């Protein structure tokens with residue numbers, strides 16, 4: 001089958017770092033691929049004829065088109081390809097997940113969901129504390145939800161990072177926003193970390209519970225019903241999203257946009273929400289729907305994964321609060337830390 005051979009070729013190229021992601025469709029004898037590399041998507045369709053040589057077969061490119069992904073990135077332009085302090089020969093990448101710090105509605109015990117509520121003072125402190133814990137872990141790209149509490153958390157955490165790169169929110173809403181936010185110095189670009197905001201990482205939409213007090217809702221509807229709304233996997237609250245629905249969009253986004261960055265060796269931080277992160281952890285740790293419903297994430301506690309050889313290895317736990325106990329350094333992380341020490345001493 002053309003598709004099997006092609007798929008092998010793609011996987012081989014992928015493992016050699018030629019591009020960060022591909023997907024395969026096959027219809028009417030035509031195999032088509034989407035290759036994603038450095039923020040550019042290349043759609044290629046092949047027939048089973050000449051031109052493209054894999055070991056056993058060759059194919060003709062019948063159609064190719066290129067477009068930018070939704071994470072267009074002035075900072076990740078080729079001129080910045082060498083900018084990562086943490087470019088690793090070992091082909092591993094760090095993935096940090098942080099649930100936002102306490103929000104003003106967490107404090108008031110209100111269902112928040114997609115309502116855009118800021119952090120409390122305690123939430124600000126939690127975010128800064130989270131930043132201290134990850135201050136020696138490399139960060140090349142940041143993803144946050146479109147909600148201010150996640151964005152505040154990411155930005156505050158980065159104020160503590162020892163590398164002192166500047167997190168810059170990418171404005172991709174229209175052509176003018178893209179043009180007006182360009183950076184014209186390559187040196188400055190190298191000192192920036194692109195921040196991509198994505199609604200798909202938002203908290204799950206809590207429907208008609210948004211703005212209601214959690215305790216009062218339990219008093220009114222019974223705590224069992226409220227527990228089902230809050231912690232079942234597939235029962236949504238009235239007119240809202242279940243965890244399953246939230247996972248569908250959050251994990252799809254993770255696979256399509258974030259995982260390719262990790263595959264290409266970029267170290268990524270995600271600042272998001274209880275339920276969007278539970279969804280992503282379910283995917284990373286291969287949890288069942290039964291297991292994920294008992295997973296509780298504290299606000300402002302970062303978790304670390306290492307992505308290596310296509311696998312996610314959990315390094316940090318939300319329950320172990322200090323850097324030393326949470327993060328068992330890998331060789332690359334230890335080297336990065338040593339470089340930081342040297343850089344800051346000189």
Ligand SMILES: O=C(O)[C@H](O)COP(=O)(O)O
Pocket residue numbers: 110111112113114203206230273274275
């Ligand atoms: O949206 C909310 O109210 C919270 O951030 C998460 O709520 P939960 O603990 O009920 O999932």
